[in-house]
Amino acid sequence: MMSAAVSPLAVPFPEMPPVAGVAFATAAAGIKYRDRRDVFLALFAEGTTVAGVFTTSKCPSAPVDWCRASLAGGSARALLVNSGNANAFTGKKGVETTTRQAALAAKVAGCRPDEVFLASTGVIGEPLDAAKFEAVLPETATRVAEGPWIDAARAIMTTDTFPKGATRRVRLGTAEVTINGIAKGAGMIAPDMATMLSFVATDAAIAAPVLQALLSKGVTGSFNAVTIDSDTSTSDTLLLFATGKAAGAETITDPADPRLADFAAALDAVLLDLAIQVARDGEGARKLIEVRVTGAVSDASAKRIALSIANSPLVKTAAAGEDANWGRVVMAVGKAGEPADRDRLSIAFGDTRVAFEGERDPAYSEDVASAYMKNQEIVITADIGLGAGTARVWTCDLTKEYVAINGDYRS
Amino acid sequence: MMSAAVSPLAVPFPEMPPVAGVAFATAAAGIKYRDRRDVFLALFAEGTTVAGVFTTSKCPSAPVDWCRASLAGGSARALLVNSGNANAFTGKKGVETTTRQAALAAKVAGCRPDEVFLASTGVIGEPLDAAKFEAVLPETATRVAEGPWIDAARAIMTTDTFPKGATRRVRLGTAEVTINGIAKGAGMIAPDMATMLSFVATDAAIAAPVLQALLSKGVTGSFNAVTIDSDTSTSDTLLLFATGKAAGAETITDPADPRLADFAAALDAVLLDLAIQVARDGEGARKLIEVRVTGAVSDASAKRIALSIANSPLVKTAAAGEDANWGRVVMAVGKAGEPADRDRLSIAFGDTRVAFEGERDPAYSEDVASAYMKNQEIVITADIGLGAGTARVWTCDLTKEYVAINGDYRS
Numbered sequence: 166m167m168s169a170a171v172s173p174l175a176v177p178f179p180e181m182p183p184v185a186g187v188a189f190a191t192a193a194a195g196i197k198y199r200d201r202r203d204v205f206l207a208l209f210a211e212g213t214t215v216a217g218v219f220t221t222s223k224c225p226s227a228p229v230d231w232c233r234a235s236l237a238g239g240s241a242r243a244l245l246v247n248s249g250n251a252n253a254f255t256g257k258k259g260v261e262t263t264t265r266q267a268a269l270a271a272k273v274a275g276c277r278p279d280e281v282f283l284a285s286t287g288v289i290g291e292p293l294d295a296a297k298f299e300a301v302l303p304e305t306a307t308r309v310a311e312g313p314w315i316d317a318a319r320a321i322m323t324t325d326t327f328p329k330g331a332t333r334r335v336r337l338g339t340a341e342v343t344i345n346g347i348a349k350g351a352g353m354i355a356p357d358m359a360t361m362l363s364f365v366a367t368d369a370a371i372a373a374p375v376l377q378a379l380l381s382k383g384v385t386g387s388f389n390a391v392t393i394d395s396d397t398s399t400s401d402t403l404l405l406f407a408t409g410k411a412a413g414a415e416t417i418t419d420p421a422d423p424r425l426a427d428f429a430a431a432l433d434a435v436l437l438d439l440a441i442q443v444a445r446d447g448e449g450a451r452k453l454i455e456v457r458v459t460g461a462v463s464d465a466s467a468k469r470i471a472l473s474i475a476n477s478p479l480v481k482t483a484a485a486g487e488d489a490n491w492g493r494v495v496m497a498v499g500k501a502g503e504p505a506d507r508d509r510l511s512i513a514f515g516d517t518r519v520a521f522e523g524e525r526d527p528a529y530s531e532d533v534a535s536a537y538m539k540n541q542e543i544v545i546t547a548d549i550g551l552g553a554g555t556a557r558v559w560t561c562d563l564t565k566e567y568v569a570i571n572g573d574y575r576s
Numbered sequence: 577m578m579s580a581a582v583s584p585l586a587v588p589f590p591e592m593p594p595v596a597g598v599a600f601a602t603a604a605a606g607i608k609y610r611d612r613r614d615v616f617l618a619l620f621a622e623g624t625t626v627a628g629v630f631t632t633s634k635c636p637s638a639p640v641d642w643c644r645a646s647l648a649g650g651s652a653r654a655l656l657v658n659s660g661n662a663n664a665f666t667g668k669k670g671v672e673t674t675t676r677q678a679a680l681a682a683k684v685a686g687c688r689p690d691e692v693f694l695a696s697t698g699v700i701g702e703p704l705d706a707a708k709f710e711a712v713l714p715e716t717a718t719r720v721a722e723g724p725w726i727d728a729a730r731a732i733m734t735t736d737t738f739p740k741g742a743t744r745r746v747r748l749g750t751a752e753v754t755i756n757g758i759a760k761g762a763g764m765i766a767p768d769m770a771t772m773l774s775f776v777a778t779d780a781a782i783a784a785p786v787l788q789a790l791l792s793k794g795v796t797g798s799f800n801a802v803t804i805d806s807d808t809s810t811s812d813t814l815l816l817f818a819t820g821k822a823a824g825a826e827t828i829t830d831p832a833d834p835r836l837a838d839f840a841a842a843l844d845a846v847l848l849d850l851a852i853q854v855a856r857d858g859e860g861a862r863k864l865i866e867v868r869v870t871g872a873v874s875d876a877s878a879k880r881i882a883l884s885i886a887n888s889p890l891v892k893t894a895a896a897g898e899d900a901n902w903g904r905v906v907m908a909v910g911k912a913g914e915p916a917d918r919d920r921l922s923i924a925f926g927d928t929r930v931a932f933e934g935e936r937d938p939a940y941s942e943d944v945a946s947a948y949m950k951n952q953e954i955v956i957t958a959d960i961g962l963g964a965g966t967a968r969v970w971t972c973d974l975t976k977e978y979v980a981i982n983g984d985y986r987s
Contacts, residue, residue: 224910224918256935289903290936397911486983492700499633500808507635524667525701565976572897
């Protein structure tokens with residue numbers, strides 16, 4: 166069952182400029198959906214470098230395996246993405262399909278197959294028919310252009326209720342470069358699973374190992390700090406392409422190059438922007454929740470505590486019910502397994518401190534806290550009181566709509 | 577908001593015989609509820625030994641701290657339990673309350689305070705007034721009797737929709753002994769948290785260290801194999817008392833004593849019976865789900881995979897929707913972080929194998945699998961195909977009612 170209405174937390178798609186060295190087009194291949202574009206083909210200029218991060222699942226999809234293998238070369242000339250079928254848990258047939266997809270994309274791009282990157286999202290366990298791509302790709306390749314990016318964002322959607330894009334301009338050495346990104350989020354089409362896909366492209370000139378270091382670092386505070394329901398897809402894929410085609414671009418080959426600082430910050434901003442849009446489009450979401458943890462024994466410990474809070478069904482249903490239920494936050498801190506001392510713990514909803522040093526805050530006003538919970542965007546802060554470790558993660562509330570969307574209710 | 581209807585998965589309360597050396601009564605102390613008994617006082621014969629296991633939360637309630645300290649003595653003469661207030665996150669006031677409760681119970685039982693065991697469930701962060709116990713306990717102590725156990729099971733309920741009890745008779749050496757247990761489960765009263773409490777008593781004669789070994793072992797496959805929503809209370813408490821008053825009982829002092837085998841099996845059966853009743857009364861539950869994992873690299877690995885499946889909101893919503901969605905089981909196996917090989921994985925719903933060696937089973941009938949999902953009790957089996965490790969865990973489905981109960985929906 167698809168959720169028809171657009172998320173109340175949706176944000177408008179930004180104006181996205183072209184990225185020099187990137188051209189793309191979309192097509193309707195009829196993989197699962199009728200009357201919508203479900204294929205996204207991007208071609209990259211010669212010399213484009215690539216970095217990627219993928220699902221931690223021990224049962225990854227065939228395209229994830231393909232991308233991991235291709236990443237070793239560090240060079241990218243084509244990206245082929247489809248929605249409607251995840252090509253996951255498809256055995257040898259799935260591997261054959263990726264091989265045929267890559268050969269086909271390599272042919273239209275004029276490159277080697279290991280310069281092709283693949284991603285698929287949709288039904289699991291159904292064979293993905295490579296002939297669908299053979300039918301549309303040669304024609305699609307004749308239409309590639311520098312925009313509009315919203316078309317690409319739409320082609321990769323499954324049950325996302327709005328297309329997701331982010332863009333930044335930043336100086337890198339002597340060049341002014343663009344970073345564009347699109348993402349699809351935790352959508353679900355029964356009997357399938359949520360998958361996060363994101364593709365980011367820049368016209369900066371950055372060697373592949375440096376690009377990988379930037380992406381691996383950037384993902385920690387963004388895509389790896391967002392959770393909808395604690396479930397992890399077999400297909401999660403984030404790819405970053407750098408064409409080097411910005412006017413005046415000089416290639417960065419040293420990850421410690423001081424010229425990278427502003428670029429890294431802009432990349433992080435694009436990734437965080439996209440990741441929060443994913444949380445805004447969580448299934449059934451009506452509230453965006455930011456969990457801030459301070460005072461943990463380390464940043465890693467803070468992150469685990471923050472995820473324990475953000476993944477707690479009891480915290481998330483309380484948010485859905487606009488209930489300032491700090492007892493459930495105490496519970497989630499306690500179950501995280503990280504160092505915590507009940508008698509040093511403080512909790513706030515927004516600016517209202519509800520608990521202090523292991524007890525209800527004497528100054529706490531239930532009315533003020535309850536009024537705050539009516540906001541569409543909620544910040545929950547837990548101060549552990551033990552150290553200097555901090556973390557921020559984002560999630561959404563757990564509503565009856567989440568159950569309806571994912572339960573495919575037949576009653 | 578309380579759920580009014582009794583769980584469709586409820587089972588009848590068993591006929592429970594007396595346990596020699598155990599006498600108890602219940603009282604209405606008005607801690608939170610009106611017109612219902614919310615206090616349970618049990619008195620144990622001199623010489624009663626005790627064992628316990630508690631929440632792993634780093635923010636445990638004051639009564640949990642009290643019990644942990646008292647367990648060191650190994651001797652129990654009284655148990656005092658209340659519903660309506662958890663005495664959790666109550667700071668120094670909470671500690672003072674447990675001290676006063678224990679002094680009071682010690683007085684009516686004629687024992688030392690460290691022979692008193694305490695448990696509380698209900699509101700978190702609200703001071704628990706010890707005067708409520710002072711008002712009722714002396715009179716309650718005059719009414720203690722050997723039954724009925726259902727009264728005790730009812731007095732400890734919060735949003736449980738049915739009282740939970742289990743009983744077994746078993747031979748231990750020359751004596752015929754009884755094991756009686758009661759439990760309360762994952763109930764929730766906004767703004768409070770779910771808590772599991774269980775109390776088991778036997779008239780066997782077993783030294784405290786042996787009793788602790790039996791309980792710690794027994795809990796692994798029972799209460800530690802049940803999950804409602806992955807959240808862990810600050811107050812979870814399981815206590816086992818052995819009075820030694822069965823006719824002809826000889827004290828067992830060696831954990832390797834071969835006479836213990838049948839007793840251990842009967843104890844495990846009582847614990848499992850109670851634990852499954854907790855899953856049957858999960859908030860909003862309409863289906864009981866048993867997850868079986870076979871072929872993992874170890875039993876511990878199998879347990880982690882089984883819990884990953886049982887805690888997955890996507891698996892649980894699929895069950896609610898009667899959807900034979902094996903892709904979500906693949907996802908949950910993959911995210912468990914345990915050794916798994918996509919191409920050796922097999923999954924079955926009941927007797928219907930839906931996936932085999934990393935692909936949809938060619939013989940799989942969607943109709944048969946879908947029909948199976950309409951049952952009230954569902955078995956999901958995942959064979960990892962790597963080793964001999966096995967595990968079983970139990971959970972319930974994730975329904976709109978769960979969200980309604982825990983979200984205290986105001987709209």
